[in-house]
Amino acid sequence: MKLTGSEIFCEVLVEQGVDTLFGYPGGAVLNLYDALYKYQDRIRHIITAHEQGAAHAADGYARATGRTGVVLVTSGPGATNLVTGIATAYMDSVPMVAITGNVPTPLIGQDSFQEVYIAGITMPITKHNFVVDRVEDLADILREAFRIAQTGRKGPVLVDIPKDMTSAVAEFVPAAPVRDAYTSHIDMDAIDKAADIINNAQRPAIYYGGGVISSGASAELAALMKKTCMPGAYTLMAAGVIDSDDPLNLGMVGMHGCRTSNFALDYADVMVAVGTRFSDRVALAPDAFGRRAKLIQIDIDPSEVNKNVGVDVSLMGDVKDIICALLPKLHQTCRDEWLAQIAEWKQEDYHPEDSDTTLKPHQVIRKVNEMAGNDAIYVTDVGQHQMWAAQYLHHVKPRHFLTSGGLGTMGFGYGAAIGAKIAKPEKRVVLFTGDGSFHMNMNEACTAVSFGVPVITVILDNHVLGMVRQWQTSFYGKRYSCTDLNRRTDYVKVIEGFGGKGYHCDTLADLEKAMAEALQSDVPVWIHCCIDKDEKVLPMIPGGCTCDSIIME
Amino acid sequence: MTKHVISIVVDNNANVMARVSSLFARRRFNMTSVTAAQTSDPAVSIITIVTEGDSHVLDQIVKQTLKMEEVKSITLLPPNESLLSETIMLRMAFDPATISPIKDIVEVYRARIIDLTSSSMVIQLTGKPSKIEGFLEVMSPYQILEMCRSGIIGMPRGSQSDWWKSSKD
Numbered sequence: 001m002k003l004t005g006s007e008i009f010c011e012v013l014v015e016q017g018v019d020t021l022f023g024y025p026g027g028a029v030l031n032l033y034d035a036l037y038k039y040q041d042r043i044r045h046i047i048t049a050h051e052q053g054a055a056h057a058a059d060g061y062a063r064a065t066g067r068t069g070v071v072l073v074t075s076g077p078g079a080t081n082l083v084t085g086i087a088t089a090y091m092d093s094v095p096m097v098a099i100t101g102n103v104p105t106p107l108i109g110q111d112s113f114q115e116v117y118i119a120g121i122t123m124p125i126t127k128h129n130f131v132v133d134r135v136e137d138l139a140d141i142l143r144e145a146f147r148i149a150q151t152g153r154k155g156p157v158l159v160d161i162p163k164d165m166t167s168a169v170a171e172f173v174p175a176a177p178v179r180d181a182y183t184s185h186i187d188m189d190a191i192d193k194a195a196d197i198i199n200n201a202q203r204p205a206i207y208y209g210g211g212v213i214s215s216g217a218s219a220e221l222a223a224l225m226k227k228t229c230m231p232g233a234y235t236l237m238a239a240g241v242i243d244s245d246d247p248l249n250l251g252m253v254g255m256h257g258c259r260t261s262n263f264a265l266d267y268a269d270v271m272v273a274v275g276t277r278f279s280d281r282v283a284l285a286p287d288a289f290g291r292r293a294k295l296i297q298i299d300i301d302p303s304e305v306n307k308n309v310g311v312d313v314s315l316m317g318d319v320k321d322i323i324c325a326l327l328p329k330l331h332q333t334c335r336d337e338w339l340a341q342i343a344e345w346k347q348e349d350y351h352p353e354d355s356d357t358t359l360k361p362h363q364v365i366r367k368v369n370e371m372a373g374n375d376a377i378y379v380t381d382v383g384q385h386q387m388w389a390a391q392y393l394h395h396v397k398p399r400h401f402l403t404s405g406g407l408g409t410m411g412f413g414y415g416a417a418i419g420a421k422i423a424k425p426e427k428r429v430v431l432f433t434g435d436g437s438f439h440m441n442m443n444e445a446c447t448a449v450s451f452g453v454p455v456i457t458v459i460l461d462n463h464v465l466g467m468v469r470q471w472q473t474s475f476y477g478k479r480y481s482c483t484d485l486n487r488r489t490d491y492v493k494v495i496e497g498f499g500g501k502g503y504h505c506d507t508l509a510d511l512e513k514a515m516a517e518a519l520q521s522d523v524p525v526w527i528h529c530c531i532d533k534d535e536k537v538l539p540m541i542p543g544g545c546t547c548d549s550i551i552m553e
Numbered sequence: 554m555t556k557h558v559i560s561i562v563v564d565n566n567a568n569v570m571a572r573v574s575s576l577f578a579r580r581r582f583n584m585t586s587v588t589a590a591q592t593s594d595p596a597v598s599i600i601t602i603v604t605e606g607d608s609h610v611l612d613q614i615v616k617q618t619l620k621m622e623e624v625k626s627i628t629l630l631p632p633n634e635s636l637l638s639e640t641i642m643l644r645m646a647f648d649p650a651t652i653s654p655i656k657d658i659v660e661v662y663r664a665r666i667i668d669l670t671s672s673s674m675v676i677q678l679t680g681k682p683s684k685i686e687g688f689l690e691v692m693s694p695y696q697i698l699e700m701c702r703s704g705i706i707g708m709p710r711g712s713q714s715d716w717w718k719s720s721k722d
Contacts (some may be wrong), residue, residue, distance in 0.1 A: 128623075305616075
């Protein structure tokens with residue numbers, strides 16, 4: 001059947017199972033939006049306040065579901081506004097398809113109105129990108145974009161569609177949804193070698209990351225830990241992969257990870273890295289990371305092997321497939337001595353003191369967690385509040401803690417929370433943010449109001465850029481250069497102005513009352529909690545150091 | 554630092570050269586020279602890059618490049634086991650005292666004079682990299698006005714004619 005490029009675009013989205021688009025119209029995508037008008041019974045379009053919000057919403061949608069998030073924007077500034085959102089998804093391996101309009105083909109390269117070379121701009125932050133030159137190629141390019149985004153190590157793909165491609169006509173042949181085309185080719189010799197190392201270990205430990213979530217391998221990882229009695233420490237990206245109550249699940253590792261996790265990896269004689277990339281926030285001193293251990297790395301991306309830290313054995317493939325191949329070769333083991341050592345370390349872990357008079361970050365997080373429950377999806381922005389949320393939430397399942405890890409994007413949270421709530425309307429969605437991050441993209445409140453998305457936002461307001469200030473305190477002689485925000489924003493008035501509800505809290509009792517009302521609300525709610533500006537994220541291991549240099553107070 | 558010549562087989566699409574150079578730039582991989590052109594199969598191009606780095610860097614170059622959608626294969630071309638070639642052009646100034654020794658060098662290296670004026674000449678030489686380097690060294694005492702080099706291209710020795718079709722696996 002003959003269709004216009006715009007109709008082909010809608011047909012492929014429907015064919016690929018896309019029912020939600022985040023986006024923002026404009027001149028170059030008028031034809032696409034005209035077609036979407038006809039497809040509105042099948043494709044829901046969420047217009048955000050800003051294209052960056054749309055990109056983060058598509059990302060949040062993808063993180064919450066594992067399905068590819070889709071964002072559609074116009075050329076020029078519409079496209080450049082996506083850049084931070086695409087880079088955020090790229091760093092955290094989130095499947096996303098970004099579609100940008102562009103000026104008609106004859107105008108490309110002429111510095112035309114709202115023209116930008118977005119394919120060039122996004123080359124380093126996408127798995128791949130396409131410029132559509134022939135309408136006959138449009139359907140297959142879009143399918144290819146979905147295939148690439150969700151195959152192997154996932155990530156964003158951009159398709160740039162010049163306006164004349166959206167009005168031109170071509171034959172459309174329907175196809176089946178693309179699938180993850182990745183297959184693991186398991187090296188059984190390497191599996192045997194790894195099994196032998198683990199079976200002979202005295203103090204083995206697992207270091208696992210976001211790849212376990214991408215692979216859907218929580219149960220397999222838990223089985224691996226249980227059978228071999230191997231404790232595990234998780235990266236920020238893997239909070240919730242395994243229940244926090246599991247005694248073998250030690251806690252977060254890295255710069256602000258718990259002392260026990262960092263010590264366990266430091267003293268381990270075998271370290272099994274699972275779906276993680278030895279980032280500089282965990283392997284703080286790459287040459288000393290796992291210095292007493294034989295290292296085994298399980299990953300889907302061969303380029304991650306020996307990139308930052310050299311390993312002894314690499315097992316390439318999908319995490320789930322590799323664990324399933326490895327597990328039968330491992331002996332059932334008890335490790336009383338090693339677990340006793342870990343229990344001893346646990347006695348030394350950092351526990352913040354409660355207060356009856358002022359709001360303490362950990363108490364705010366725990367109170368919100370207690371009231372919204374472990375089944376809620378928690379989203380964060382970036383900074384101190386993000387670390388506190390990672391540390392003090394009770395994580396029990398994957399895809400329930402959404403945070404910008406690799407890129408550390410302040411302003412990620414609100415868009416991502418809206419995307420998550422739209423993906424999972426039956427779930428409670430709570431955003432933890434700080435006054436710094438929130439001012440970047442709080443405008444997305446209008447999106448939450450317009451689309452009836454009752455996301456709860458808890459603002460931990462310390463009136464400063466807390467994380468930067470903490471570094472200034474510890475490493476820059478308390479010279480607080482430009483981190484005192486001194487903003488006078490009245491959050492309650494602002495959210496009321498947007499059409500939501502706001503609460504200001506001075507005590508835990510206030511917070512409890514505000515949360516109780518927020519949980520019943522059908523409009524977005526902001527809960528404003530003032531905390532002390534000298535609150536620190538602890539423990540902390542400075543960059544380049546080992547756990548020998550851990551700061552506990 | 555060891556020099557490596559790598560041959561990258563890619564889809565002959567617009568942008569593919571930009572993608573590869575963008576990867577090298579953002580990961581700070583060295584690129585001493587680069588050439589790119591279509592092959593006998595119009596859908597395929599070969600990019601030949603000369604790079605420097607230890608084995609760890611080379612490992613990353615190969616793995617990161619192989620991840621790209623349009624990259625079909627990568628082959629290392631070790632100088633001793635490969636056919637490598639480069640073309641150089643030199644515009645040399647000369648006077649009655651230097652013309653003769655310059656011409657002698659041209660003869661010894663079997664280079665060619667492809668342009669001549671009353672005071673300068675353009676010399677072209679094609680050969681393996683070590684020959685080009687040697688030629689440059691003996692020419693260096695004379696006045697080189699301009700120089701440009703094609704960058705190295707290469708192939709493995711022997712009868713393995715389908716080396717560049719090898720898959721990513």
